[in-house]
Amino acid sequence: MGVYWGALLWVLVLQLAWTLVGGQVRYSVPEEAKVGTVVGRLAQDLGLEAGEPEARRLRLVSQGRRASVEVSGASGALVVSSRLDREELCGKSVPCTLRLEVLVERPLRVFHVELEVTDINDNAPVFNVKEEVLNIAESSLPGSRFPLEGASDADVGTNAQLSYSLSPSEHFSLDIQKTEEEGESLFLVLRKPLDRETMPIHRLVQTATDGGRPALTGTMELVISVLDANDNAPQFNQSVYKIKVLEGSEPGTLLITLSATDLDEGISSDVMYFFSKHVTAEVREMFSIDENKGEMRLRGNLDYEEKDSYEIAIEARDKGSPPLSGHCKVVVEVLDVNDNAPEVWVTSLSVPVPEDAAVGTVVALLSVSDRDSGANGRVRCTVWPSVPFGLVSTFSGSYSLVLREALDRERVSEYEVEVRAEDGGAPPLRASRALRVPVSDVNDNAPAFSQAVYTVLVRENNAAGAELARLWARDPDEGGNGRVSYSVAESGGGSSVSGGGWRPASSYVSVDAESGRVWALQPLDYEELQVLQFEVRAVDAGEPALCGNATVQLFVLDENDNAPVLLPPAGGGPGSGAAGSAASGVDSVVAKIRAVDADSGYNAWLRYELWEPRGKGPFRVGLYSGEVSTARALEEADGPRQRLVIVVRDHGEPARSATATLSVSLVEGTEAVLAAASSGSSGAGLRPAEGGALAAASATTTNVWLVVAICVVSSLFLLALVLYGASRWSPRSAVLSCPGPTTLVCASEVGSWSYSQRQSRSLCVTDGGGKSDLMVFSPNFPPPASCPSAENGSAGKGPSLSPFASGVVSVFYSSASGNPFKTWGKKGCSPASPCDSVPACSCCSGICSTSSVP
Template identity: 45%
Template sequence: SRRMGYRDWRWRALWCHHFFLLWSAINGLTRYSIPEELKRGSVVGNLARDLGLGLSDIFDRKLRVASEAGKQYFSVDAGKGELVVNDRIDREALCGQSASCVLTLQVVTENPLQLHRIEVEIRDINDNSPIFSTEERSLKIAESTAPGISFPLETAQDQDVGSNSVKSYTLSKDECFVLRIKEVSGNRKVPELVLEKALDREKQSVHQLLLTAIDGGNPVKSGITKIIVTVLDNNDNVPVFKRPLYNVSVAENSAARSVILRVEATDADEGVNGEIQYAFSEHTPQSLLSIFHLHSDTGEISLAGPLDYESTPMHEIDITAKDKGVPEMEGHCRVHVTVIDINDNAPEIVLTSNPNPVREDAPRGTVVALISARDHDSGNNGKVTLRLPKNSPFALKSSFSNNYAVVTSDALDREHISEYNIEITATDSGSPPLSSKKVIPVSITDVNDNPPAFTQPSYNVYLKENGVPGSILYSVSATDRDFGENAKISYSILDSKVQDLSVSSYVYINSDNGSIYSMHSFDYEKLKVFQIHVQAKDQGSPSLSGNATVHVFILDQNDNAPAVIYPSSAALGSFSQQRMPRSAKAAHLLTKVTAVDADSGHNAWISYRLAEATDASLFTVNLYTGEVRTKRAVSEQDDSSQRLLIEIKDDGEPVRSATVTVSVLLEDGLHEPILDLRQKSAEPSQKGGRVTLYLIVSLASVSVLSLLTFLILAVKCIRNSRSSGSCCMRRSDCDEYKNPNRNLQIQLNTDGPIKYVEVLGGDMLSQSQSFRSCMSPMSEYSDFTLIKPSSTTDFKEVISVLDASLPDSTWTFESQQLLEICLLDDGFYQLLIEIKSNK
């Protein structure tokens, strides 16, 4: 009942301490002091106020508390910002016999990420009574033992420290024994039983004593053990050790079974009374028996198990030496074993907070994670240094007491490395040093810093004309090195003009996959080339884009049949009526059929053939020029009416053709126009002088007009050349003119005169323009007629092709030939050609 009263008084004292908690900030640390065994929910201190945080910061900044002890003894009252006790705190379980017991807490707040260190000192209360390892101790003392001899007794153990630990011992009254307190190293008090008066076995053979250990707490606690002294007869000399106290230092990594010390005792008796056996004292705990072994005959102490400095830096062993006499006598000594620390614990890296994902554009010094380092060894063996790999974009920033922040030290690029495994190496200062590694994964979040990129800056697409509307033209593709929404690409066509219409009226694009489709069929004769400007745009914020150009070239198909220019079918129907004198000789030019084809290239190469004739031996048609000539002289036997069916074909696939019918009437006395002209010009006329005057005036007028025309054209060429809008080229410059989009095509008759001239203009990216010049069908003399656009062909290649394909042609260009092409302001070309025929 007395002990229960003490306990109630103790709890009342604890509640009084609860209202007088103290905290202090030392070297930037917040420190509290509380007694152990506080009830759950007891307030330690106002943590939010002491750290300068508001109550809203507890939720907004995700304040959390972590204990280095492993168990969560404290928590934070989110409503009041107070640090409260979360679990039972037993100082003895946490710190053992250590004089100071401090729990270190780490308070982590986010946004920004900060670490605060809190120390809570746990004060000891007298909640443990002194305890003896055994409830009863037996001593055998010979009655002949001289007074003054002392016998060491078992010390009581109290888990409390300081003033709450064992303070004194008391012994129940006995006329033969008294208690003596002996102080040893560390201010420890050891009780000894002293024989004060000689024993008399016959008077009292057994003495029962009570040894009480009393602590210094308030209220006082105590522990009791019983000592039974049996009085023995005879054997009046006890074994005596050479030294009452042995000190030895042993490294904690010493090998098992190695001898660390040899104790020695002597006995003045002889025979069996002097034979000594060594043994550990009866109160030796099992923890020591598992570490040390004592040889009973030699007194050698060896290691039976491993030593651990971090667990117990020093051991105290009580040894007894007993003789074999009757009654047996025993002597006592104590051994202090000091464990020498060895660097046998590798440093440990503890992750204080989980690493946060880092944006790839994060500035240098951004906190990634919080870590701490610790080593269970002491001295230099416990000093830890951390290092990161070379060329790492991260660094360690020391905060306090082996706590570090992992921060960025260089620019990051997610497209280069999307995730880092930061390998941190911790090394202590022991000899040899020990180290450990910890890998911290850090993911890099994407920032939209890469625009979409097409596989190539421009694409060339060749499309046949007359295609099916809605068919796919081409598929462009772009990639984005970013991730997620930043890498999602949509395609669109930038607005531009094609023949004064928006390009979107010609084609459209699938915004998801970049496929380009035609809106309608294309006609090469109307449109030869156009451009599509495609844009790829990501969905980042802000979005980025990239452009590419698609050049669409329309390929000609043979979809136009040759069209007859002369004889004109509109004026004369499907046939032409010609007259020819019967006096015509061989190779007489009857007429010249002229046709053109709206296609280009091989599809526009026209050939003429006599399909049907009344007399096939009389007429022939030139394959290339369409000239109808006599193969022989006309005879009297030939019919006066001849019919010719001429077929005109192109060189396309499939071949397209047209026909024209020529009706020839053979007449007597019909003269050739040229001869009649010459005859008429030779005849004298009554009005010859007037005609001569008219001719002179006409020639002068034509000369003046030609001169004015030439000057105007020259001025325009010079003006256009200054504005980079013209092209003037002479024959001597053609060798250096390599642009395949400005060229000239010339087709000749087999007998020399030019059939037609084709001039092409425009560049690769604009609509080409071409003009053809054809000879008069009724004359061998050249005159030019401008007609429709045609395809693009290199001038030098045309010349060489014509030269090779028409070996029977006799045309040449001589040194005095002049070729000049000028682009006028209205976009047309002026062609000046001076050609000297072999004829």
Template identity: 45%
Template sequence: YFSVDLHRGEIVVNERIDREILCGKNANCLLPLQIVIEDPLQLYRVEVDIQDINDNYPHFQSTDRVLKIAESTVPGMRFPLESALDPDVGSNSLKSYTLSKDECFSLKVKDLGDGRKVPELVLEKPLDREKKPMHQLTLTALDGGNPVRSGASQINITVLDINDNNPVFEKNVYKVAINENTKHGTSFLKVQATDLDEGPNGEIQYSLGEHTSDELRSLFRIDQKTGEIILNGELDYETTPFYNIEVSAKDRGVPEMEGHCTVEIEVADINDNPPQIVLTSKPSPVREDAPSGTVVALISARDIDSSDNGKVSLQTQCDLPFILKPSFSNEYSLVTNGILDRETFPEYNVEITAFDSGSPPLSSKTIIPVKILDVNDNAPKFSDNVYHVYVKENNTPGSIICSVSAQDVDVGVNGKISYSIENPKVWDTPISSYMYINSDNGSIFSMHSFDFEQIKVFEVIVQAKDHGSPSLSSNATVYVFILDHNDNAPAVIYPSTSMGSVTHQRMPRSAKAGHLVTKVTAVDADSGHNAWLFYRLAEATDTSLFSVNLHTGEVRTKRAVSEHDDSSQRLLIEIKDNGEPIQSTTVTLDILVEDGFHEPILDYREKTIEPNKKTGKITLYLIISLASVSLLCLLTFFILLVKCARGSRGGSSCCIRRTNSEYKNPNRNLQIQLNTDGPIKYVEVLGGDMMSQSQSFGSYLSPMSEFSDLTLVKPSSTTNFTDTLNVLDASLPDSAWTFESQQDLGQLRLRFCLSKVTFLQ
């Protein structure tokens, strides 16, 4: 730029000097020169001060700008405009702005304190889009030179009438201190604005202000969605200790609405001592029903650093029902802040973190154990709501029949359980006469020996009660099913033995082989297999003369009676059941063989020797019926087997658990017992459900019946078993029975006998 005239010693300008290129915005522009003089040799230092002249016009980066302002914008709202640039300095630099005249807008200039001036457009009057949808303004920037130079920018304002809420920041000015050695990419501040509009009109996007310089944009950036301000470069406290950033928040409405705030960033340094946490008091156990605000422990914090580096704040985990409540300077109370449940969390380890106010802040942690005391807030719970117990009759009194178990998640006396039986009676009998429960372990003992023929099932309500205050309880139902035991011997109902142990019968000496002498009939009070009866000839005067049918009890001649046979024959017939152990009884028959006793119905013998067509048809029908019933039983058994198999895979037992409706159905468990030799003479039908006494139906054929007419006795719930036996005694053949007395019957008489029925309500 300079040279020296060697003859005159003048410093000469070689080319045009542009101060703005050499020194930029610096107020002083000094160019140092060194000049050497020979003879004598001397060195001189020369500083050339480059004086600024007003050779630059103020100018805007964009000469045309569009603003969209909602007509609902309130007067006084400010809109930052683009700042003009003037490379000149001093009095030649940018000095002021002017705005073309408009009744709705005025211009305010904001001085940022660093020599920069930011123009702001101020709304003076409410806008009315319907009257004036467009406003055209001219913003002029003036410098302080002589002559004055200027630059202009056209501002086109569009007035819109939608989205009438601006984003509003929580603060107008955010102040933050940041360490100069903060790493690149660190988020150090989050600004937040809210917009009362909904949908796109309420969705906010953050950005740095339009007048933000390129230098600031290279150092800081803002997340458009979260408002987090992130360090994008390196800070230097010695170069720039303070930054001022304008932040805009725009919504996505039509038109866009925006709000503004200022972020003041202070660059600072130092901090080397972490804070300390001191427990002023030992943590106290807390009841699980303690209200929020209950004090658990007293805590203090201290930091040997000074100033802001010694200021300590505490915080605890946000996911625990405890908070820290400040009381005095660096003094805190740890209090409850939510519902406690000892069964879920019997003890908490509360982590307390202490932070100082240094930059960067240092921290320390401590863990405070808090024990939760139990409160009786849980009722005992049975492992099953319903128990099914099966007990054989004739059990030993005092023996254990089952145990129920309940659990209580509480502890101590609140979890100690006592068992008791709630229902006072069973079948109008005190429950204490049936069973007793151990109050400590839930074991249930029988108090007497059960009789299946008297009671088949009963229900017991067991209560489990804890010892808390107040105590809590729950109930379970125990269904006790009595299983039959073969404890009843068969009872002979014909021939009648009421007048003695020996019965008397008559038969003609002319009787042939197969002649029906009489029929022994017996019943068994047991049920099922225990009630199946078998007849056997135990002793006889002449064993070659008589035989007894195993199933029907019919006494017939094995051969024709001869003249040499004794006229008085005694038979001892034994009747056994099918139980375990076998029960039996005997009946003695005295048979008088008379010479003058003639067969009363000769044609009947002919019929028996030569079966007629009607008897054959009846037999055929009975065989078909028996086959159909057998097939139906097999099909039913197969269906039940499949159902039980599916039920067991589903986790339930079809063979043990039953609904209440099944217990109350009075027509279940029918069993049909038939004799298996020859034409059907006897049918036994056993019916009943598990909650009632069994029903027994019996049909009897008179020995000389020819037809299959049935006579049905209507079941009655009040029929007594003894009365039934009396009826049978009166209806069946007695010692005076003869073929003549039965000839005119000519039919099959079927009687159904029903034992006493009792239902469990």
């Protein structure tokens, strides 16, 4: 018991002197220590604070062998948990060291602990047999030596150092020989000649004492029979035979042929070979010997990992009477071959790995071992695939699987990793261990639309709640990180309306948060809004949330939802008289119908038809110009008054129309002159009851108006020629008008006029030589007082006076008009627009609405 406490005190001293060598902790504990004995303050030695061992789950990792020690969860101390038997753990190996792995989590770390189990003298020397019988011829000479089987002690070191003694005898003594080659040999030495007749049997006690404190002993009885006659024992040519054999050799393999000689003659010289009776059953199962030939053969399967050498005692016995024996020792050294593949264990695995894990993150801890020795037991480990993981050797036989490159779950969501181990044998043996490493998602991808700009075409007058488009944004993340919701960006767009001001896009459209469908909140009106541009935002549900944007350009397509609107005559509102002259000839312009259509393209291209009177009347109307002119010379039979009904239609589907009624009064003689002079203010025609005194004045006035008309027509013709030539040399030249909203008027090949919002007035002529189209900018609202009116002094305005009139025509608009018509404008001409005939004109950058020129 005192020895136990002394050993325990020695352990405590060793614990105070422990050192960390390359991250390794060393402790020592005597075998047979009581359960609960504290081996060392592991947590404190590892640098952990109080409470950390339990919080960070400090624990041992076993590799298949029961460790007999454990970590106390509360204190973090390493304590004995079960019986420690050094002989069971290590046999005769010195020192007896257990390699332990200690894991700490949060963060994950591994420590290596070496625990040395020291020996105590708990095993007494043991002889293989309780009694040994020796046959010694009485003719043996003093000094003859007879080998004895020594005892064995399971302890090591001093506790296994044996000394032998023999009970008192005058004939025999013990002799121990120690040689470097043979080791320790024990012999019984004959000191005094034997006399069989005096004492045929000698009984002695052989005692073996170990070097422990207190010392333990073992005994064996020697029974010596004194034999007579045959006085020469067989002799081997050497006392020890050493042979080497590869493990795994086939049973029946010849190992050695032993030979011993006997100087006797006859039957006394015939020698037989046997295993010594002290040979263990294990040796007898593994080897065999031919009694007559001395051939020693392999009987079982040698395994270097189980036992690397055998010492076999051989006895050569003659056939004399009594038989004499000679002895030798055969040492069989087993050579290692590479017959054990490496073994790989996964001691810890931390999965899944976040895709944003830092390079160097430890994913798994592995242990690798090989039961072979030398080069056959040296293991090299690799990982496949080589990216994005790698192996780091942390200790002999221990590896960490670490992250070498950044992960991307959207590219690879799970890795099948294989850890491959290969030893250094020839040929090498291999082993592998497969690991499944899933990658967990983080929100590192923003939603992305398939295109940056979406173009949507919508017809006006759509129903509220109608689906306009469907947008979809892809987010490769998973779960909430990839769940996308849609919305209209508050500051992402809007549109200016024709009446002025700005309206946000959210007042026109909405986006379904889940499906990305774009809905109309209200019917769209082309005349109010042509283009609506806004942004749709896609936001995922990650933390923090990521978003992507797409621009939607919504073009409103025109429908024929506006009928033509008649404009008032140039001289005033409806009901005012406008005097004109009609010659007795053909094609004299009497009046001009003015109308506009708020639609665009073909929907606003107007045509004029004379609805009443039908047949061959004295008047006709220009199909696209709206000019009312005489179809033939006026006659008395036509009557004093004519009522004309003119229908104005657009080219939409279906067509819309408006009706204008003109009342024409016919007068004679000089009343035409007076009617012409007062038509702008009086509002009534001249009566035929005037006297003859006005005849001369009428003739003079007619001549004056004739000269004025000729000058005006000539000036307009010269001006047209100058502008035409200028436009031929400079197609993009423009004459600027007063500020304010203006309307582009384009003349097509069929004589119609087109309107579009512009801020300038221009005269355009195409470059082509096939045809020339006249294009004039004119305001679509009455001009301000500071700007000269487009109707004052402009050629082509009607109704106009003709100096060749033989009568007076009064024109009245009976349909209501005069309300300002809406403005419009949109970039890009319609393919069917009359402006297609003049591609060089700047007006064709907008969609044109056709009407007659006022």
